[in-house]
Amino acid sequence: MKNCTQTQLIHAPRKAPQYISTVQPPLFRASTIIFENTNALFDRHWTDPYDYSYGTHGTPTTFTLGDNIAQIEGGDFCLLAPSGLSAINLVNSCFLKHGDEVWVADNIYGPNMEHLNNLQDRYGIEVKVYNSIDINTFTPTKKASLLWLEAAGSVTLEFPNLIALVKKAKELQILTVLDNTWGAGLAFNAFDFSSEHLSVDITVHALTKYPSGGGDILMGSIVTKNKEFYHKLFRMHAIQGIAVSGDDVAQIQRSLSSMKLRYEHQSKSTLTLLEWLKEQKEFVQVLHPADSESAGHKYWKDICKEGHSAGLVSVIFDSKYSLSDIRKFCDALTLFKLGFSWGGPVSLVMLYNLKDMRVLNHPHLKQGLLVRFCIGLEEPQDLINDIKHALKLLE
Template sequence: MKLDPQTALVHAERKAPQYIETVQAPIYRASTIIFKNTSALFDRHWTDDYDYSYGTHGTPTTYTLADNIAQIEGGHYCLLAPSGLSAINLVNSCFLSQGDEVWVADNIYGPNMEHLQDLAKRYGVIVKVYNALDVDSFQPSDKCKLLWLEAAGSVSLEFPDLVQLVKKAQALNILTALDNTWGAGLAFSPFDFSSEHLKVDISVHALTKYPSGGGDILMGSVVSQDKALHHKLFQTHAIQGISVSGDDVAQVQRSLASMQIRYEQQAKSALTLLAWLKQQKQFAQVLHPADPDAAGHQFWQEVCQTQKSAGLVSVIFNDHYDLTDIRKFCDNLNLFKLGFSWGGPVSLAMLYDLKKMRALDYPHLKQGFLVRFCIGLEEPNDLIQDIENALNKMK
C-alpha cells in the first residue's frame, strides 16, 4: 500500500539498528507503550517485575534506576516518585486511614509533619510525636499502624536510637518507614543496620540530594524488601498516577557512579568545618552526629559502622545575637548560597528558628538561632574563610 507522505513520516519503516553498547543506557520516553499483539497485551500482569503497559508503570529507563537505588539501599524493590516529599506522601497515603495512629519524630522533615497534620485534619488520622533520642517517649496504642524514623534528624541532626525504636515497633507489629536521605544508603544500610541484622520495612530517599548531585533534578524513591508490601505501595503509586520523566531519570542514573565519591568528599569537608566551627566564640553549639559531644552520637556509632556521615553541619548562635544579626551573617556569605536542599556542588546555608519548629523540649539544644550548612564540592578552607568573613561583619 502506497502511503501519503505524512502517514509515511508517522510510520517510518527505516530505523537505525539498535545493537550498539554505550556507557549510558538509551533513554526511553514513553506515555504510550506499543503492544506487539493481543497476547502481549493480555498475558501480562501488573505484578510482573517489569510490567511494560503504560509510561506511568515503568520503562527500561525508570526500572533501571529503580533497580540501582534498591541495590544501593540493600532492598529488593523500588518505586520512583517526582520528589522526596511525593515519596513520603505515597507511604502515608498507602498505609494510613481514618482512625489510624502514626508516630513521628519531633525532628522529622518538616513537610512530612505538615502532610500528616493535614491528614489528621481532613481524614481523622491520629498523629503522635516522640523524641527520637528517647525510646520511652514512643508509646503507641493498638491503633498505631506506622512509625516514621529519620536518621539523622532534620536541621538539628540528632541521630535517633534506631535500634531500640525498630525493635519496639517490630514487637508490636508496627510498620517502620525511614527517611534515609541523610544516609543515602551509604552511611548504613536501612535493611541491615545492626549486629542483629535489624531492618526497617520501608526506606524513603530524596534522590534530589546525593543521587542527583547537581541541584537540578527533583525525584524520590520508596524501597522495600517484602514483595507484598511493594505490591501494596505499587497499587497506590498507580492509582495516584505517580510517575517521573525519563530524561530526569537518565540524569540521576548518570550521576550514580560518582555518588559515593561525592558523599565522602562532602562528609570529609564537613568534618573539617566542624573542627573549626567548634572553636568560634560566636556559636553556642555546633551540631553533627559524628561529634562526640553530639546528642545521639553513640547511636550514630552503633548504626553507622562505616563511620560515614553526610555533609551537613549546623550551628546555634549565642543567644545574645538577634534575628537581625543572623540575617546579616547569612546575607554576607558569598560562597555559601542561601537555599534549601543539599548534595549538590554548591554549598548552601539556611536559617532556622527551632522554637517554631519543635513541639517538645530538648535540653541538649542551646537557645539561639540555628544556621545549617550544607557542604558542596568547594575547597573547605575557602568555605571556612567565607564563614569567617561573614562573622567579622556581625556586631
C-alpha cells in the same frame, strides 16, 4: 504496498537496530507503549517484574534507575516519585487509614509533619510525636500502625536510637519507614543495620539530593524488600497517576556513578569545618552526629561503622545575637548561597528558629538561633574563610 509520504513520516519503512551497548543506558520517553500482539496485551499482569503497559507504570529507563537505587539501599523493589515529599505522601496515603495512630520524631522533615497534620485534621489520623533519642517517649497504643524514622534528624541532626525503636515497633507489628535521604544508602544499610540484622520495612529517599548531585532535578524513591508492601505501593502509585520524567531519570542515572565519591568528599569536608566551627566563640553549640558531644553520637557510631555522614552541620548562635544579626551574617556569605536542599556542588546556608519547629522540649539544645550549613564541593578552607568574613560583621 508503498505508503504516502505523510504515513511514512509516522511509520518509517527503515528502522535502525534498537539496542547497542553504551556506557549509559538508552533513554525511553513513553506514554503509550506498543504491544507486539494481543497475547502480549492480555497475558501480562501488573505484578510482573517489568510490566511495560503504560508510561506511568514504568519503562526500561525508570526500572533501571529503580533497580539501581534498590541495590544501593539494600532493598529489592523500588518506585520513583516526582520528589522526596511525593514519595513520603505516597507511603502515608498507602498505609494510613481513619483511626490509625502514626508516630513521628520531633525532628522529622517539616513538610512530612505538615502533611500528617493535614491528614489528622481531614481524615482522622492521630499524629503522635516522640523524641528520637529517648525510646521512653515512643509509647504506641494498639491503634499505632506506622512509625516514621529519620537518621539523622532534620536541622538539629540527632541520630536516633534506631535499634531500640525498630525493635519496639517490630514487637508491636508497627510498620517502620525511614527517611533515608541523609544516609543515601551509603552511611549504613537500612535493611541490615545491626548485629541482629535488623531492618526497617520501607525507606524513602529524596533523590533530589545526593543521587542527583546537581541541584537541578527533583525526584524521590520508595524502597522495600517486602513484595506485598511493594504491590500495595505500586497500586497506589498507579491510582494516583504518579509519574516521573524519563529525561530526569536519565540525568540521575548518569550521576549515580559519582555519588559515593561526592558523598564521601562532602562528608570529609564537613568534618573539617566541624572542628573549626567548634572553636568559634559566636557559636554555643555545633550539631553533627559524628561529634562526640552531639545527641545520638553513640547511636551513629554503632550503626555508621565506616564513619560516613552527610555534608550537613548546624550551629546555634549565642543568644545575645538577634535575628537581625543572624540575617546580616547569612547575607554576608558569598560562597554559601541561601537556599533549601543539599547534596549539590554549591554550599548552602539556611537559618531557623527552633521554637517554631519543635513540639517537645529538648534540654540537649542550647538557646539561640540556628543556622544549617550544607557543604558542597568547594575547598573547605575557602568555606571557612567565607564564614570568618561574615562573622566579622557581628563584632
